[in-house]
Structure formats: C-alpha cells, structure tokens
Amino acid sequence: MNVPADAQAFLAPAKLNLMLHIVGRREDGYHLLETVFRFIGLYDTVHVRVRDDGEIVLHTLIDGVAPEQDLSVRAAVALKTHTGSVLGADLWVEKNIPMGGGLGGGSSDAATVLLALNQLWQTGLSRQELMDLGVRLGADVPVFIFGRNAFASGIGEILSEVVLKNQWYVVIKPNVHVQTAKIFNHERLTRDSKPSIMRILESTQQHRNDMQQVVLEEYAEVKEALDVLKQYGDALMTGSGACVFLPMPNESAAKKVYTAVASHFEAYCVVGLDKHPLAEID
Ligand SMILES: C[C@@](CO)(OP(=O)(O)O)[C@H](O)COP(=O)(O)OP(=O)(O)OC[C@H]1O[C@@H](n2ccc(N)nc2=O)[C@H](O)[C@@H]1O
Numbered sequence: 001m002n003v004p005a006d007a008q009a010f011l012a013p014a015k016l017n018l019m020l021h022i023v024g025r026r027e028d029g030y031h032l033l034e035t036v037f038r039f040i041g042l043y044d045t046v047h048v049r050v051r052d053d054g055e056i057v058l059h060t061l062i063d064g065v066a067p068e069q070d071l072s073v074r075a076a077v078a079l080k081t082h083t084g085s086v087l088g089a090d091l092w093v094e095k096n097i098p099m100g101g102g103l104g105g106g107s108s109d110a111a112t113v114l115l116a117l118n119q120l121w122q123t124g125l126s127r128q129e130l131m132d133l134g135v136r137l138g139a140d141v142p143v144f145i146f147g148r149n150a151f152a153s154g155i156g157e158i159l160s161e162v163v164l165k166n167q168w169y170v171v172i173k174p175n176v177h178v179q180t181a182k183i184f185n186h187e188r189l190t191r192d193s194k195p196s197i198m199r200i201l202e203s204t205q206q207h208r209n210d211m212q213q214v215v216l217e218e219y220a221e222v223k224e225a226l227d228v229l230k231q232y233g234d235a236l237m238t239g240s241g242a243c244v245f246l247p248m249p250n251e252s253a254a255k256k257v258y259t260a261v262a263s264h265f266e267a268y269c270v271v272g273l274d275k276h277p278l279a280e281i282d
C-alpha cells in the first residue's frame with residue numbers, strides 16, 4: 001500500500017462482545033441487546049489526508065464492497081453532509097481485522113474516520129454528536145467513538161463505562177462469513193433474555209452469547225473452532241460470529257493456547273485494552 005508521507009495514521013481497534021443477551025425487539029425490527037464491549041489489541045490503520053476540493057476518495061478497495069458502500073467512506077460522507085464542511089479527504093484503510101468476524105472492524109474504521117476528520121476538518125462535533133451520527137452507519141459504531149470498554153443496551157448505543165480486568169485473548173477466525181442480519185432474523189433465535197446486567201457483571205458463571213446457538217447450528221466451522229478452544233477454558237463467540245475467543249490471565253498462558261491452535265486455524269493472540277487508542281482525541 002502506497003500511502004503518501006503527509007497522510008496521518010489513526011488506529012481502529014477490534015472489539016469482543018464478552019457477553020451478549022437479546023432482551024427484546026424494537027418496532028423497526030432491530031433487536032434490543034445487553035452486551036459488554038472490550039477493545040482488543042488488533043488494529044486496522046486508517047490513513048487520512050485532507051483534500052481542498054471536497055472529494056472523498058478511498059484508495060484501498062475491499063473485494064465485493066463498492067467504494068461508496070465502504071463504511072470509512074460512508075462515515076466521511078455522513079460527517080461532511082451533517083456539518084456542511086467544504087473539505088474532502090483521501091483515505092487508505094490498512095485492514096488487519098478479519099471481516100465479517102464479529103470483531104467490528106468496519107464499524108471501528110467508520111468511528112476512526114469520524115474522530116479523525118472531526119479533528120482535521122475542525123468541525124467541532126462533540127463525542128455524543130459523533131455517536132448519534134455513527135449509529136446510523138451501524139449499531140456497533142457508537143462504542144468505538146465512546147472510547148471506553150462499555151456495557152451497552154438499546155441496540156448498542158446506550159453506553160456506560162466498565163472497568164475490566166487485565167486479560168489476554170486467543171481468537172479464532174473460522175473460515176466462514178456469518179451474515180449478521182441472517183442470525184438476527186433466525187426463527188430459533190432467543191430474544192427474551194431477562195435484562196439482568198448487574199448480576200452478569202458480578203458473576204463469571206453467566207457469560208453467554210444469545211446468538212451463539214443459532215450460529216453453531218448453521219455453521220459447522222464455528223462449532224469446530226469453539227469446541228477446540230473449549231478444551232482450554234470458557235470460550236465464547238463474539239457478536240454474530242464467526243470469531244470465537246478464550247480469555248486468558250496473561251500473555252504466556254495465551255501464547256501457549258495460541259501456539260497449539262494456530263497451525264490449524266487463523267488465530268490471533270491479543271491483549272485486552274483498557275481504552276480505545278483515540279479515547280483522548282478531540
Ligand atoms: C451483533 C453485533 C454485536 O456487537 O456485532 P457484530 O457481530 O456485527 O460485530 C452488533 O449488534 C451488530 O452491529 P452492526 O454489525 O453494526 O449491525 P448493523 O449494520 O447495524 O445491522 C445489520 C443488520 O443486523 C440486524 N440488527 C443489527 C443490530 C441490532 N441490534 N439488531 C438487529 O436486528 C438488522 O437486521 C440489521 O439490518
């Protein structure tokens with residue numbers, strides 16, 4: 001990738017859903033969730049250079065995604081439309097976060113573009129205003145703007161900070177693309193979990209993902225990966241899948257499991273972050 005020296009680099013981390021309960025459904029069909037988001041040390045990098053001609057130009061195309069559909073472009077266009085800025089941007093997105101894995105890469109890219117351009121274009125929106133703009137691009141976007149590990153309710157946009165213990169994670173990306181909408185629309189999806197977050201946060205027994213069962217039934221590759229990780233501890237699927245993860249107390253314990261699984265699977269050994277790398281940007 002050829003990025004000019006005068007472009008600025010901004011990190012976009014992946015997330016895990018440490019638990020995910022579906023507690024209801026809105027009238028528009030969107031599901032009401034309770035979830036805990038944790039940022040992890042696996043990053044895309046978004047390179048940005050301001051343009052004077054008002055154009056938004058993406059220089060790194062993703063197979064199968066039209067440039068105007070790319071979440072990084074949609075974020076830039078949304079900010080430009082909302083603020084009336086006359087400026088534009090050149091964007092280069094260096095992808096490291098596997099796509100369609102429930103790791104929120106596209107949403108994180110979008111959030112990073114909103115935060116970066118709000119600074120570079122000097123459009124002066126507050127974090128809350130950026131979050132309101134972001135949720136229209138995807139339910140996962142607001143937490144990346146919020147910038148802290150968080151308990152989320154609503155469709156993922158009502159956020160409160162949670163302080164999580166130091167942990168490492170082994171993540172496996174099964175070789176399959178789970179469609180989020182397909183799982184949310186599945187007839188056998190559990191949609192009536194009781195809102196009960198305080199108990200969940202206090203208990204290590206109750207970490208559960210309500211989307212997991214349906215995904216395991218539909219995608220044998222996800223079940224295989226989860227079964228492998230479960231040999232080493234309490235593994236869970238993140239978001240709507242396909243990735244599964246195992247929390248570990250420290251790096252060396254995580255590396256041992258990673259080494260054991262990495263010859264058979266696309267796997268990652270990552271640290272849990274305390275906060276988003278752009279948590280202090282303004
Ligand atoms: C499941 C979660 C958990 O963090 O993550 P991922 O697995 O996608 O990373 C999110 O709720 C996903 O958020 P995101 O991926 O941004 O979804 P969106 O683009 O907003 O929605 C994709 C489709 O999923 C359904 N959808 C999404 C969110 C939600 N709360 N209820 C829904 O029913 C809708 O049918 C929507 O058209």
Ligand SMILES: Nc1ncnc2c1ncn2[C@@H]1O[C@H](COP(=O)(O)OP(=O)(O)O)[C@@H](O)[C@H]1O
Nearest residue numbers: 070071072099100101102103104105106107109
């Ligand atoms: N910048 C982007 N990065 C990744 N995916 C994108 C992007 N823009 C649009 N997409 C589309 O969004 C889909 C979901 O991507 P992603 O956010 O990485 O996964 P998930 O929602 O499972 O966490 C991709 O398969 C792709 O079609």
